[in-house]
Amino acid sequence: MTAVVHTGFASPASLLRDWRERQDKAPLREFLVLGHTADRPFPEAVAGPARALGARVAVLGDAGPAPREAADVRRAGRDHLHGVASCHGAFRPELALLLGDDACRVAIGPGDPARPGGGVEDEPWTVVATDGGASHPVLADLADWLEALPDAVAVTPWWADHLRHLADLLTELHCEAPPVEPEGPVVELAHNLREPLIDRLPTGPVDELRLYAPSADPTGEILRRLCDRLSPAEVVLGIRPRRSGHDAAGLRDALAGHPAVRIRELAGTRARHGKLAEWRVGDTWHALTGSPDLTGAALARAVGDATGASGAGAEGPARNCELAVLVTGTTPPPPDDAERRAPRGAGVTVPRLSGGYAVGDLFRDAAPARRFEQDVIRLRELAATDAGVPTVADCRRSLGAELTEAAFGPLAADDEDEPSEAGPSTDPGAGAEEGGASVLPDSARDHARDWIGGLARRLAREAAEGETGDAPTAGGRPWALSTTLLVTALHLRLLAAGAWDEDDYGWRAVTADLLRALDATDQDPPEGQRRRLDAVIAVCVSLLGLHGDIEGPEADPVAAAAWRLGRTAAARAEPHHAADLFLPPGRRGAPVATGADVEDLAKRARAVPDPVAEAHRALDAAHLSAAYEAGVWELAGEFSNPQAACAKAVTLLAGLPDGLWPGPVLARAHARGTGVPCFMAWSRPVLIRQRGRQWTAFRISAPATPLATFQTGAPRPTAQGDQARRGLGPLLDAAGLDPVALFLHLQQAPARDVRPAR
Template identity: 35%
Template structure:
């Protein structure tokens, strides 16, 4: 049926005006020639407001735009190009998909002002619901899923088409006579029912100059009568060729109105009173109707459907002799020799460039901010025989890329493509109204501008609370898409962080990799200001502002705020997003470097310990690997600051905080790269600065990487001049000490967290002491002082070190009496040794050897 539909813009307007205000999820446009500035004015803004992910794909050699006029490609929608082996990428499709609805327009109009506004086009519209959709929509999905295997296109475009195809496959099929046909691996004409038919009618703006296609069509349908429509002014045909192809059959020449170009393609036939029609993109040419795309033909898309009446417009009948000697075939414009299909910016900051085909020479890749004259710079070379290359040259999303043949004096170059940033082109999220900071704060501002710092402190706590509440109220249930070019999770995460906390703080947290400048930058134009290098002042490398010491009131304000920030961001439930927690951790590191706490003030340690233990992803965090690595790095830096100036084996409050945190995060730190700390290793410039030096950082990582759980004990004992060895079940400690008893007791205390039973032998200057420690029993053998076995009961919170750390041998907790070494040890001593499989006689021989 025909109705008031005029172009895909009608479909979009209808979706916009729906009473249910349903979101639009996908909008896919395929065309031969594509006018991007036209689409950016008429379609893209509306589609994006409706929530759609917009994808535009055209023939690599047919772009109708100057790059300086394109503003949104790569930043607001996916743009890519396609290339067939020898033919043209020629389908015309507008596909709109929502949560429950789908609308597809398949026809003849390119996404240009002419194709959607001026020309006389022919469209077929298919509509479906998730519960019932015509079979043609499933056939369209199958065609989209296979398209990237036959037609050359960038990987990200192929993935987009496969995702859309999968989405169409989710709609339930309802019987319908309409069929969607393609020619990927077979000619379109061979997919149509054959004749004989009563009448054949056909029209296309382009008819083969050699008549091959028209002859095959007539042969295929074997019609009684043929009606050929032409526009004498607009159609491209050879009249003598048409006459020969008709072969003397009863035929009518219908001259169609010339008011505007008729660009619609129509092949229809009547048999037994019923009409059927093939509409779509295919002209009456061999490359469109006879040859499959895989064998060098065009890539075409059509719809075969029954119709209630003929679709060929009325016109003026004329004798066939009017065609004789008339030829309007236009010369075919040569295709560019170099073609680039797409450029993608990955989350790691790599620029991926895809060529249409391998070339027998190395070609040069060039980029420009906007494609303006004189703005192109070379970023590298793509080797001969390859179609894909990555460059470590991150450019702004929306930057323009082309390839150039360096051999030619005329500077042969490809049509341009636009760098695509997947995160910025993604479909609008359901929570795009999520909270954000009210200002794009920068680190240097919040530490130097007291008023801005006050606003920032309030703003970040507000954001943390709102995001935590949102995560609890709206737990994530959607399946995370697999990592791919389209779904670059790292780039998407950076974009999410930038939306929440602003670009400056996101750059501070993660660096510039994968973060293109979202602004279009300076645009070229005839009114651009002219500047000269002579006007620039020389830069004084020593002119950077020196770090400024905070006032006492600023220090107090930051101390109080960071305590609240830790309690608000790492409370357990509700849990703030990881981006907020690592931002607070980075600020904590900066505050320590700014000397916010006196060197004798350890009040910060408890807060930093709590934060350090809460930096790794929680149950609500579904994060890319790069974000987890950053969390690991900050965990390690914070642990390094906690370890600075304390002993993991000590007994002071600061020692215990560090030791407890170390046990919790050591496994995390073991996987950190030594070069990942970056600007978190801050020089001690300001008074009272607590900072982590390079040697301390590397020592921390070495300690974490040591698989021996006693590595921290061995390391700290070495700093005290003690050497700990493990020999046949005994931990033997030697060094410069006079009394071995407190040394053995200290080692046994340190080993308690790692061993159920600790056996320690301390030896120095002819004196030795042996301690067997299995709570609550402490067995002591010592010589020559005492020369006896002793057994103590040591209950919590006492330790071997607290019991034996003084002078002499204590009586507190002593069980029974001391037994001389030559005699059998007390029963409890023998039981403790037996539990670890040690005979007391053989043990004494080792101790006295």
Template identity: 40%
Template sequence: MSAVQHTRFASPVTLLREWAERSDGQALHEALFMGFTVDLSFLEKVAIPVARGLGARTAVIGDAAQGLHDPVDVRMAGRSYLHGLATCRGAFHPKAVLLVGEHACRLAVGSGNPTLSGWGANDELWTVVETEEDGSHALLADFADWLDELPSAVSLAPWAASHLAELAALLTERHVNAPAGPEGGPRLLHNLHQSLLEQLPRPRGPVDELHAYAPFVDEAGHALSKLVDILAPRRVTLGIQPRWSSYDAGTIKAALSGTSAQIRLLDETRMRHGKLVEWQTDGRRYALTGSANLTRAALGTSTKDGGNCELAVLAADTQPLLPDEGRIAPLASLTGRTIRPFTSDGRALVLLGAKSDSEGLHVSLARSRTVPVAISTSPDGSPGSWTEIGSIPPGASSCSFPQPEAPGAAVRAGCVQPDGSTVESPVVFVYSPVHCARRHEADSGPRLRYDYTAQSLFADERAARRFETDLLRLRELTAGTSAPRVSPATGTATGSVTSSAVDRWDAYVADCRRMIGAPLTDLAFGALQAGLPQAPSSRWVVSAVTGSGAVDDGMAYEDEEALTASVAVAPHIPPEQRGRCRTWIRRWVGALAASDESSAAPVSAPAPAPAPVPVGLVVANLYVQLLAAGVWDENDQSWRDGLSRLLETLGSADEPSEGDRQDPPETRRRLDAVAAVMTALLSQGATFTGGGEHDVPAARAWQSAKGMIARAEPAQAEDLMIPPEQALARVASWSEVERLIALAQKDDPGAEVVEELSAAGWEASYEDGLWEITGSFGNPVPVVSRAAERLGRHHPNGVLVRARSRNRWAFVAWAAPHLVLLNPPARVWRTYAIRPPATPESRFSGGDLSAVPGRIGTTRLPAGAPEALRKILADVGMAYPELVGRLFAEDS
């Protein structure tokens, strides 16, 4: 079901409220608000909380130079919604609202900006499309096409462009799958590549009458003149608000001189901001409404040729839209000049946006500059809080900084121009795709009932008891839903369209925070967690200073440095608490294990599923901390049994899973490293081949975890290698872990990779420096990147891998941090920089090269090998012509 209506007084806020009051309780998946002027503080009061409360991923797109808000007043941008800036040679001027649910959709195209005036006080014109029951409408398909084409004519940040592309794909998919609708009806017009006037239908002769109104009429009267030339009206009525309209009486008279024209002097009880061109011919009335004023830039010029970016709806058989009120006056009586010209500074510095993810902070300019552009950040945009973090080099339009910023932090750019003047960009807000993602099932999924910290679990017996109960409850709930692992938060709306902006690892960590809380997530992933964006805290800090005497500046700085140093430290456990800690860690391990010894369940009852991986990693961290704190006496070796059982539990989580239930590679790398540390602890005072009391649990752990240990990277568990500062401390050193990893890798470094690929149905072979992966798969890029990442662990100097299936193949040369990709039929070497925690597998798992970040260069095949490939070939001992010849031997 679909319907289209023109309305004068409805606000988009009404659409949101109506959705919230739906009787079917349908969730809202996507919300998009677009306008020329944007007031974020207003939207955060009336629209954003409603849209987010309904579950929607939300975006606000506006002209880069027309924000009405003070950055200090903005609280939710970047943390709850995407705020995107757009710029073109003219004004970015469309006004639209899109709401997409599971089965319903609303699209409003009109004249109102997302401000208090545009959505509340002004008299606006809107065309509203309503669909239900998976229906669609031609206007929705037109809007999808426009969203898809928008980045070709308008500058947007890459993540904003990707967001709009995903919405376009979603609307297109829904339109294709919807039942056939009626032919004809209103259609969407835009001026990205052709002016709106050029797209008006040409009548067969003069039209009977022409009505027009807009708050702005251009100084030269060009738009009115062209309308008269195209439609040749017998009568013209032009609406004017004498005090509020922007016009020049002389040019209007000149433009309408050859017609029977009159002026309708509209009342001025409220600002009439609607834009309207309507005409009648052969008994039918046509109307063009939307964002376009009666100006050359809006109606007579395309965006690519320097005009505005406009959006309009052309409809037939409409009711009269020009208000039938106000005094009619002859054209000759019109006097005065109230032109308020719009000027755009072509030299303005425009920062389109900033995005934070696990790889750092990414910023994007509308265009590059010939001088360095300084980037500064602030927690909230207040005066005196700005800190310069680096600069964008001359000639570059984007840059990445290694340290992520908090979502919602303010960012601005500034530079000194060649003439010595300084210029600053409008403020943007750090966008986190994870924080702004659509609410999904995991948001209401199983989670711990209380918030815990390591300190509270060690010191508070009530917290320790609650934690055990919570672990048992969480294990039962996750087993009941057949989803022992955290689900990814990368979905957008229904259908096959997914979000490319949300990094899978970031989404996974966000789910962990929801399930077990931020402090325990930090424990679970240790050093991996340090680089991820965190929710901003207040920048106001109240501290108490006690003691007497002056402290010199040098001492103060030394203290600050000591506080900020990131060094693993064993907790201090008083002797009287150590017995309780030993008891509780044993019970926590029992709560995680596949068979609960404390349970009174009958023997025939099925064993409960283990708890989610992050929970197991939390308990492993707590166990290692207690060992470093010297909780067990020198002659008490009971810790070995509990640590061995815990390692078996983590080993069961290492078993492969399918589809969306599979944990991201970063989790498995952390799991492998934690297993190496735990096995290193068990190996102290024991051998893997002996039969002694301590040898048996060590040997059992070694056999069950050997595959994990062979893949482990010590840096992934550096936080668990705690200095032995406590009496009776048991700790694993870096050298011990490295020795254990080397021992696990001794047999055949590539054997485990070959076995893994074989289990996936692929065959791996090696000949003279080149690995060949063959099998049945559609896109070879994810396969070759996965194989290269696995093989690269055992060949740090570089590995050459090709994956071939039928007539498609892809080649990768990988030596961290550089990956070189060749993906025929394109004869171009693509070079990427991939730094932890990202991996080749995580970067290329989607197979869509346009969505992969980190590309640092391209080289055409005939031009020779890029620098990264030359280094790898030198280490492997293969000449470039030999490589090319072997890759293309079958093709020739």
């Protein structure tokens, strides 16, 4: 009999897979998933594997989100039980329950398990695992919660019966079993059916409070209440700068006056669903983690507040239905501040691979390759460190020496913190031998192509989702720089080893995907890692340019796109930073790059004019001086007509020859004396203007320009106020700018150059 509690990267799909791989082949009787968006295709994706194990599958979600397509849930009622719950707020418990005859798995997490992509282990979940008929206190608490849930939220009668049936099974099979001393931290179930979650927290003082959630109340009220209750000596708030759900003014007001507050911008991975309140008393860490955001609806109210009745018809402010765990005795972060991690689930420190890997084994054997793929998915959290991008020593502790050398090449041997016993050779022929073999066996080629192609597509897709915000979970780029460099290095070794036939150009799509993923990193890596990144990008562009022109009327589309994407990095590239990737071909026609290729590409890229330098020259010629800050051209001096100055600047920069500035142009001009400053964002035909606190949108079609339009009179706006401000979002996405960073920049009043304005 065993009972184990752990916090790690998991998902309902991974729990099913682990159950399927049990050596005792024990059947699964019940599989329950609760999530906010359970009307997506996810239920059908997990129903088959769960039913194959013998389970009845039930998925319950919030009644608010509309189904994407009726066909997405066409098997509801046949392959699985599908239902919705309603309350005076959002139905937000995130739970997976797997129930067998003498084994049970309860997973409570921060990510929506039933959203698209919810089958990926990329969120930290607290998992209680019991075997041999053992019990755990969380199981009894969960049985009570399932029993009470139908009285607190509105569900159909047959769903109420099913939830109570599961509560009875939990009680019969597990809760009445003899107690077993559990392994892992002390965990208690926490919910808000009868009392607010904030009331479950202790009263202070505490030594440190760490908070993170994708969303927080704009007023910052819940932050104030948490600080008042816990009385922390130090407060750390983690935010994602890109598409964060935090209001800057609300944060400032909520934390104003506290003597020790730090707001940490987490690394540029996508905005995770993770939610965390973590506090320290002495050397002991405690955490509340699960579904609740930092909002009053999640933390400050109970489902039965106001009338004490259930259902969506109860009056009063929104009251979500939330589920969480209280964890005591979590692992503290390392003492070295340079290695301290931003706030995240249960104080987890640097994640590590589950085992050692030899590069050659990944190419030949599907089993270690599959395990490695799951490991690197888990290692995405390595991107979120307080100090920014982790050091090479951090990566070596996570990836192991051989994979770190594959990712960083000469940089791995140059690391001073933890030098490797034998750094990688820069001999062009040595890399192939270290990678396992200079020629890939025929039996391994199909597997190698499929495996690396799948990884590359995933990196590129999720990077694109983070940039555009199209995905429900988007909001940042999800992959650590070290992981992307590693996968790219493995791909280049496979190319040299002959994974593709001479006349098979499928490798170009894989290379292009990896190039997009490399370009998508918005982290600020140390100089050594930046040089490695530039060199690897140059190698990829060189390879794609082998079979087509990168410029001109006859340019190959794939090569031309790679050139546009990687030209700036290629201009900085130095061949010796990618010496380990200049490999001899293992088969005839295997595509490889050489140091001379990268050097030639760098010279060609450096001959292309720098857009920012050309923009400065054009502005100076027009008697406008400006500084380029946070993506905004800040015009120097004070103007009697700042609107005209802005219009002149954006017209001039958008019209630079040869498309040197192809994207949106943003400019701001300050007014003389007590006048109102002006900000403009222009990308034909849309112009967004801010004057003081007023936002206005205009449509200016060719051949008209902003300069001509505002010189001849006041054009008619197409939108005003919040509607106009929302139109700024697509322009910022096209320019690759962070809305939160821009907002904070525009709130600042930079020192003005008081030279006479023209």
